[in-house]
Structures are given as structure tokens and as C-alpha cells.
Amino acid sequence: MASFKPTKIPIYPKLGEKVTQDTVYWKNYKAPVQIKEFGAVTNIHFSPVAPHNYAVTAFTRIHIYGPFSQEPVKSFTRFKDTAYCGRYRSDGQLLVAGCEDSVVRLFDVSGKVALRMFKGHTKAVHVTDFTSERYHIFTGSDDYTCRLWDIPNATELNTYQEHTDYIRCGVTSKLNRDLFITGSYDHTLKLFDARVDKSVITMDHGQPVESVLLYPSEGLVVSAGGRYVKVWDLLKGGQPLVSLKNHHKTVTSLCLSSNGQRLLSASLDRHVKVYNTTNFRVVHNFDYAASVLSLALAPDDESIIVGMTNGVLSIKHRKSPEESKEVSHQQRRRPSYRVFVKGKNYMPKQDDYLVSKPVREYLTKYDKHLKKFNISKALDSALKPEVTVAVIKELDRRGTLKNALAGRDEKALSELLHFITKNMVDFRFAPVLVPAANMILDIYRSVIGQSPVVDRQLLYLQDLLQKEINYQQELLDVLGMLDTLFASSVPRKELLYLISVKKHFGAGFKRQTKTHDLTLVF
Numbered sequence: 001m002a003s004f005k006p007t008k009i010p011i012y013p014k015l016g017e018k019v020t021q022d023t024v025y026w027k028n029y030k031a032p033v034q035i036k037e038f039g040a041v042t043n044i045h046f047s048p049v050a051p052h053n054y055a056v057t058a059f060t061r062i063h064i065y066g067p068f069s070q071e072p073v074k075s076f077t078r079f080k081d082t083a084y085c086g087r088y089r090s091d092g093q094l095l096v097a098g099c100e101d102s103v104v105r106l107f108d109v110s111g112k113v114a115l116r117m118f119k120g121h122t123k124a125v126h127v128t129d130f131t132s133e134r135y136h137i138f139t140g141s142d143d144y145t146c147r148l149w150d151i152p153n154a155t156e157l158n159t160y161q162e163h164t165d166y167i168r169c170g171v172t173s174k175l176n177r178d179l180f181i182t183g184s185y186d187h188t189l190k191l192f193d194a195r196v197d198k199s200v201i202t203m204d205h206g207q208p209v210e211s212v213l214l215y216p217s218e219g220l221v222v223s224a225g226g227r228y229v230k231v232w233d234l235l236k237g238g239q240p241l242v243s244l245k246n247h248h249k250t251v252t253s254l255c256l257s258s259n260g261q262r263l264l265s266a267s268l269d270r271h272v273k274v275y276n277t278t279n280f281r282v283v284h285n286f287d288y289a290a291s292v293l294s295l296a297l298a299p300d301d302e303s304i305i306v307g308m309t310n311g312v313l314s315i316k317h318r319k320s321p322e323e324s325k326e327v328s329h330q331q332r333r334r335p336s337y338r339v340f341v342k343g344k345n346y347m348p349k350q351d352d353y354l355v356s357k358p359v360r361e362y363l364t365k366y367d368k369h370l371k372k373f374n375i376s377k378a379l380d381s382a383l384k385p386e387v388t389v390a391v392i393k394e395l396d397r398r399g400t401l402k403n404a405l406a407g408r409d410e411k412a413l414s415e416l417l418h419f420i421t422k423n424m425v426d427f428r429f430a431p432v433l434v435p436a437a438n439m440i441l442d443i444y445r446s447v448i449g450q451s452p453v454v455d456r457q458l459l460y461l462q463d464l465l466q467k468e469i470n471y472q473q474e475l476l477d478v479l480g481m482l483d484t485l486f487a488s489s490v491p492r493k494e495l496l497y498l499i500s501v502k503k504h505f506g507a508g509f510k511r512q513t514k515t516h517d518l519t520l521v522f
Contacts, residue, residue, distance in 0.1 A: 004363070004367070004370075004371045006361070006363060006364070006367045007364075007366065007367055007370065007390055007391060007394045008390065009386055009387055009390045010386070010390060020283065022262075022274065022276070022283035022284050023283075023284060026274055026283075026284040026286075027284075028318060028319050029304065029316040029317065029318055029319065030316060030317050030318075030319055030323075031316075032314045032315060032316045033070060033314075033315040033316075033317070034312050034313065034314055034315075035065075035070060035312070035313040035315070036311055036312055036313075037056065037058035037059070037061075037063070037307075037311045037312070037313055038058055038059040038060070038061060038311065039058050039059025039060075039082075039311050040058065040059070040293055040307070040308070040309045040310070040311055041056055041057070041058045041293055041294050041307020041308060041311065041312075041313055042057050042058065042084060042085075042293055042294055042307070043055075043056075043057040043084065043085045043086060043087075043294050043307075044056055044057075044294045044295065044296035044305050044306075044307055044313075045086060045087045045088055045296060046088070046296055046297075046298055046299065047088045047092040048088060048090050048091075048092055049091065049092035051066065051067055052067055052298055052299055053065060053066055053067070053073065053092075054296060054298070054305060055086040055087070055088060055095060056086075056305075056307065056313060057083050057084060057085060057086040057097065057294075058307070058311065058313075059082060059083070059311075060077065060079045060080075060081065060082060060083055061075055061076065061077050061079070061083065062075070062076040062079075062083055062086040062095070062097055063075050064076075064109070067298070067302070067303065068317070074109070076095070076097070076107055076112065078105070078112070078113065078114060079097075079099050079101075079105070080099070080101050081099055081100035081101045082099065082100040082124075083097050083098070083099050083100075084097065084098040084099065084100070084124070084125060084126045084127075084128070085097060085098050085125075085126060085127055085128045085129075086128075087128055087129050087130065088109075089130045089134055090130065090132070090134060090174075091134065092109065093108065093109055093110075094106060094107065094108060094109065094115075094130070095107045095108075095109055096128045096129070096130065096137055097128060098124070098125030098126055098127065098128045098139060098141075099124070099125060100124045101124075102119070102121040102122055102123055102124060102125060102141065102143075103117055103118070103119055103121075103125075104117070104118040104119075104121070104125055104128060104137065104139050104149070105117055105118075106118070106137070106151065116151065116154045117154075118137065118139070118149045118154060118156070120147060120149075120156050120159075121139065121141040121143055121145065121147070122141075122143040123141055123142035123143040124141065124142045125139050125140070125141045125142075126140060126141065126142065126166070126167065126168050126169075127139060127140030127141075127146070127167055127168065127169060127170040127182070128140075129170065129171060129172045129180070130172065131148075131172050131173075131177045131178075131180070132172065132173060132174050132175065132176065132177045133177040134151075135150065135151050135152060136148055136149065136150060136151065136157065136177070137149040137151060138170065138172050138180045140167035140168070140169075140170045140182050141167060142166045142167070144161060144163045144164060144165065144166070144167065144184075145159055145160065145161045145163075145167075146159075146160050146163075146167055146170065146180075146182050146192070147159050147160070148194060157194075158194060158197070160192055160197075160198070160199070162190060162198065162199055163182065163184040163186050163188065163190070164184075164186040165184050165185035165186035165208075166184060166185045167182050167183070167184045167185075168183065168184065168185060168208075168209065168210060169182070169183040169209060169210060169211050169212045170182040170183060170212060171212050171213065171214050173214065173218055174214075174218070175218050176218075177194075178193050178194040178195050179191065179192070179193055179194075180192055180194075181212055181214065181221060182212070183205070183209030183210070183211070183212040183223055183225070184208075184209055185208040185209070186208075187204055187205050187206055187207060187208060187209065187225070188202055188203065188204055188205065188209070189202070189203040189205060189209060189212060189221070189223050189232070189238075190202050190203075191203075191221075191234065191238070201234065201237060201238040202238065203221075203223070203232050203238040203240070205223050205225045205228070205230060206225075206226070206228065207225035207226030207227075207228055208225050208226065209223050209224070209225040210224050210225050210250060210251060210252050210253075211223070211224040211225075211251070211252060211253050211254045212224075212254075213254040213255065213256065213263075215256070215260065216256070216260050218234070219233065219234055219235045220232065220233060220234065220241070221234055222254055222263065224251035224252070224253070224254050224265060225250075225251065226250060226251070227245050227247050227248065227249065227250065227251065227267075228243055228244065228245055228251070229243075229244040229245075229246075229247075229251055229254070229263075229265050229275075230242065230243045230244070231243075231244075231280070242280050244265075244275070244280055246265075246273055246282055247265065247267040247269050247271065247273065248267070248269040248271075249267050249268035249269040249291070250267060250268045251265050251266070251267045252266055252267060252268060252291075252292060252293050252294070253265070253266040253292065253293065253294050253295040254266075254295070255295050255296055255297050256277075256297070257297060257301055258297065258299055258300050258301050260277065261276070261277050261278070262274050262275065262276065262277060262283070263275040263277050263280075264295060264297065265295075266292035266293075266294070266295040266306065267291075267292060268291040268292070268309075269291070270287060270288045270289070270290060270291055270292065271285055271286065271287060271288070271292075272285070272286040272288070272292060272295060272304075272306065273285050273286075274286075286304070286306075288306060288308060288314060289308070289310075289312070290308040290309050290310040290312065291308060291309040292306055292307070292308055292309075293307050293308060293309055294306070294307035295307075301318065302317065302318050303315060303316060303317050303318065304316045366378045366387065366391050370391075370394070375395060375400050375403060375404040376403075376404050376407070376408075378391055378395075378404070385419075385423050385426075385429060388419060389423075389428075389429045389432045389433065392432055392433070392436055393432050396432070396435070396436075401436065401439065402439055402443065405436070405439055405440055405443055406443050410451045410453060410454060413440075413444065413451075413454055414451075414453050414454060414457060416440070417440070417454065417457040417458070417461065418457065420433050420436065420437050420440075420461070421457060421460055421461050421464055424437065424461075424464065424465075424468075425464065425468050437461065441458075
């Protein structure tokens with residue numbers, strides 16, 4: 001009895017992602033260091049001055065971490081309730097934070113007790129920041145108001161009550177001490193000028209605004225809310241420029257790279273996406289284990305810090321040039337030549353005894369079903385496109401493909417149709433899947449209309465094939481145009497070729513060209 005021959009899986013060309021400079025740049029980080037905080041990490045902010053420590057706001061504490069420390073170098077715990085938005089001043093000496101108890105606290109980085117406590121809000125304060133001249137504080141609260149405070153006198157300077165819902169994000173101008181922007185759950189962003197008593201520009205984001213970011217030039221502002229990231233032109237009165245929808249869940253945080261040419265957005269869908277700020281296309285993507293609430297980049301992009309809903313702080317440090325060279329050298333390392341030629345020139349002696357061990361062949365799951373003639377189970381057990389197509393091809397060679405496709409219930413037929421519609425337009429699989437699709441239509445023609453799920457997939461298959469036919473027709477039209485262009489350029493080439501051949505062969509060439517014109521030209 002002949003032994004069973006396993007199914008051969010053909011090797012298809014890989015359709016991998018294109019390696020770009022962004023891919024190399026953003027993948028050049030070490031494995032993440034993870035630190036467990038006491039609660040969800042709602043805000044991360046780097047000190048503007050060396051050594052660029054960063055403040056992590058989580059639950060009722062604000063921890064200060066060094067650039068490479070895994071333990072807090074300092075902690076602020078004098079909060080009665082959840083703390084929010086711990087931010088450094090531009091000189092790195094002071095830190096301000098809001099709280100669920102509506103009190104804004106100002107800390108000296110070298111101390112522990114609050115230097116100032118600003119009271120005036122009636123609900124939780126989620127937004128805090130320093131103005132550019134360092135002596136004023138801007139705050140936004142769930143009481144729908146944003147306020148300006150004077151640090152030396154610990155007094156309130158102004159109150160703005162134009163939003164109709166919670167204010168959850170905001171940013172101050174680094175070039176103009178009087179300008180600041182707020183984002184609210186009433187779907188709007190407002191640009192305020194401290195020299196007047198009302199907002200000067202209002203922008204409608206269309207979703208509750210979770211994060212706001214100013215470009216270094218401060219001519220553009222970026223807002224995040226819902227699944228959208230939108231860019232606005234302040235110099236044109238808040239005109240919308242770009243609307244991006246690359247996330248599957250709410251976008252929670254934004255930041256810019258050190259050179260301002262890359263924009264990063266974090267979302268509850270566990271992804272951090274990197275955009276090119278010239279065309280706003282996604283150039284890279286980071287995946288995390290939990291929903292991301294906060295995001296920050298160290299100066300010169302030396303570290304990526306991400307805070308998640310499960311209280312984990314993820315820190316990725318950039319590899320040093322020596323480490324990058326070592327990794328690339330290890331990846332390029334190949335076995336030496338002597339490994340491949342070892343033993344090839346050995347001549348066995350007369351007294352040598354060959355000891356051979358029988359090699360046991362292990363069959364895959366679909367081969368086991370094929371060996372037992374369970375053809376339907378063999379087709380179902382092949383999950384990868386390459387494997388599934390190989391099994392379909394093997395069943396067609398055996399003449400049992402029709403039997404494997406027949407007799408399926410609604411769920412099994414739906415899964416098979418989903419696979420075919422997903423991979424049919426791939427040029428690698430089309431020669432096998434198109435006959436299989438025709439066979440399915442012939443088998444189940446009588447039951448069309450009985451299952452809405454199957455009917456939807458068949459309609460989708462019809463639309464897919466129609467689109468593919470249209471694509472093929474357009475390509476044929478383009479090929480026809482190219483043939484016309486090439487044909488119009490042939491006489492010139494033919495003339496040059498004939499002249500060169502005539503010079504080479506002399507007078508005898510004329511007699512040959514009468515009977516071998518095409519042969520000579522091509």
C-alpha cells in the first residue's frame with residue numbers, strides 16, 4: 001500500500017510592509033519598562049529643563065521620575081481626592097495640579113507642601129497650565145469655567161464662562177502671555193485673550209474634546225475628540241484644515257515630536273499612531289496592552305512615555321548608536337562558509353558502519369483529515385490563506401472538491417464565502433478561488449434567498465467581482481495607450497537599426513531586407 005503524501009504548500013511572494021525611514025526611526029527603541037501606578041495614569045509632563053524629569057499624575061498622587069529611573073525621585077501626596085494635570089513651569093522650579101476637590105495646588109519641586117492653594121472653582125479641576133510670563137496660572141474645571149490666577153498674590157484675575165459642558169483640556173501660548181485655548185465636552189474649542197472679557201475664536205470639533213495641542217509656530221492647533229483628530233488654522237480665524245479618522249475608539253492624548261514634523265495620537269483602542277505633519281498620513285503605529293490615557297515624548301525623542309487605564313506606565317528608551325549597530329550586526333550575521341562545506345569531501349572507508357535513525361513524519365491537522373478522507377474537515381482546518389488555497393487545490397486534483405463544498409450549513413458556508421471574498425482579488429490565489437466560487441454558486445443556487453447572511457455575502461461577492469472587472473478594463477485601456485505610444489516610437493528605432501546594420505553588412509544588406517525585414521528589425 002502506498003504511503004500517504006503530505007500536501008505541499010507552495011511558497012507565495014510576501015507582501016510585506018515597506019521599510020521607510022520612519023519605520024527605522026520609531027522602531028529604534030528598547031523593550032518597554034513598565035511601572036505600576038496606584039491608579040489610571042491621566043497625565044504625563046516633561047520638565048523643560050535638564051535633566052528633563054517627568055511628572056506622572058495617577059489617582060491621588062503625582063510622582064516625579066528621572067530620565068532613566070524606575071522609582072519615583074519625588075512624590076506629591078497632599079491631595080484629598082484624585083489629582084489631575086500635573087504640569088511644570090518653563091523654568092522647571094514649580095509644578096501646578098488640579099484636583100477633584102476643586103482646589104488648585106502649586107508646589108515647589110524641591111519641597112513637599114503646597115506653596116499656594118487657589119480656591120474658586122466649584123467642581124473638579126482637570127486643566128492647569130502656566131502662562132508664558134511664569135506668574136499666572138490658567139485652569140479649567142467641570143463647573144464650565146476657565147480662570148486666570150495670579151501666583152504672587154494668590155488671587156483670581158479673571159473668569160470666563162462660555163462653555164456649556166465640562167472643560168477637560170487646554171493649553172497656553174508660549175509666545176503670547178495673554179492667549180490660551182480650551183477644549184470642552186460641548187464639542188467646541190475656544191481661543192481666549194486675557195485682554196478682553198470673551199473668547200475671540202470658536203471652533204466646533206463635533207465631538208467631546210479630549211486633548212488640545214498647539215504647534216510651535218502657534219499658527220495651527222490640533223484637537224482630539226471621539227475618533228477624530230482635527231487640525232485648525234488660527235491665522236484664518238479657526239478654519240479647519242484636516243480631519244483624521246485613523247483610530248477605532250476615542251482619542252485621548254496628543255503630542256509632537258521634538259522637530260515638530262511628526263504628530264502622535266493615543267487612543268482607547270490601545271494604539272499610538274504617528275503622523276507626518278506635511279501630508280498627515282500614518283507613518284508608524286505602536287501597540288499597547290491596555291487603553292492609553294496619556295502620552296508624552298522626551299526632548300529629542302529619547303523616550304516615549306505612555307500611561308494606561310490599568311495603571312501601568314510604559315517607558316521606551318531610544319537605543320544608543322552602539323546598541324543599534326550591535327543589533328544590526330546580529331541580524332546580518334550568517335553561518336560561515338565552512339559550516340556548509342563541512343563533511344562534503346569526506347570519503348567513507350570500507351569498514352565504516354552507517355547508523356541511520358528513521359525520521360518520523362508528523363502530519364498536519366488537515367493532512368490527517370485527508371488521510372482519513374474527511375474532506376470537509378480538512379478544508380475547515382486550514383486557516384491560513386496559503387494553506388487553505390493549497391488544500392482546495394489538492395481537493396480539486398483529487399476530484400473531491402465539489403463534495404467538500406456541498407452539504408454545508410449556514411455558518412460553515414458563511415465562513416467559506418468570507419474567506420473567498422477576502423482573498424479572491426489576490427493575484428496569488430485567484431486561479432484557485434475563482435473556480436471554487438463558481439462551484440459554490442452551482443451547488444447552492446437552489447437555496448439562494450433562504451439565508452440573509454449568505455445572500456449579503458453573495459451580493460458583496462458580486463460587487464467585488466464587478467469592481468475587479470472594472471479595474472481590469474481600466475488597466476487594459478492603459479495598456480492600449482502604452483502600446484500606441486510604443487508603436488509610434490518603433491519606426492525611429494527601426495530606421496536607426498537598419499542604418500547601423502547596413503553600415504555593418506554593406507551592399508549585400510539590400511537583398512536580405514526584402515525577405516527578412518521583420519527578422520532583422522526584431
